[in-house]
Amino acid sequence: MLAMDVDPKAVVEVGAEVRRTLEEAATGGGDPVATAERWTRAEFPLRLRCIENWLTERIRAHSTGEEFFTKVGGTPYPAQGKPVLNTADLFELVDGVRELKSTLDAPINRGLALEVILRRLAPGARLRT
DSSP: OTGGGSOHHHHHHHHHHHHHHHHHHHTTOSOHHHHHHHHHHSSHHHHHHHHHHHHHHHHHHHHHSGGGSOOOOSSSSOSSSOOOOOHHHHHHHHHHHHHHHHTTTSOOOHHHHHHHHHHHHSHHHHHHO
């Protein structure tokens, strides 16, 4: 079993690092290229699981509030405050992470694929796509 070979302390540390980095990326900070390259070199499957969990938490948060119901407006995001990930963005990102997880045995450029996901977290990127 793989779970027996994993150090629980390392899992917690990786999870906390991924969470901090994703929160930073969602506010437009961080360097997606450097992060993607670093993450693909160490504990990549665990990091993908952490990203998927973080995105799933955001989807759950969207589905429990008033924001879950469709509101018709002239813009895709509220005029006040900063743009936030909407539910469609979150599901697309989860699909991207799951697709990347399914290619772990394939010879692809994982750094580039992860960079695309991290870039889509940035507020400006969501407005352009």
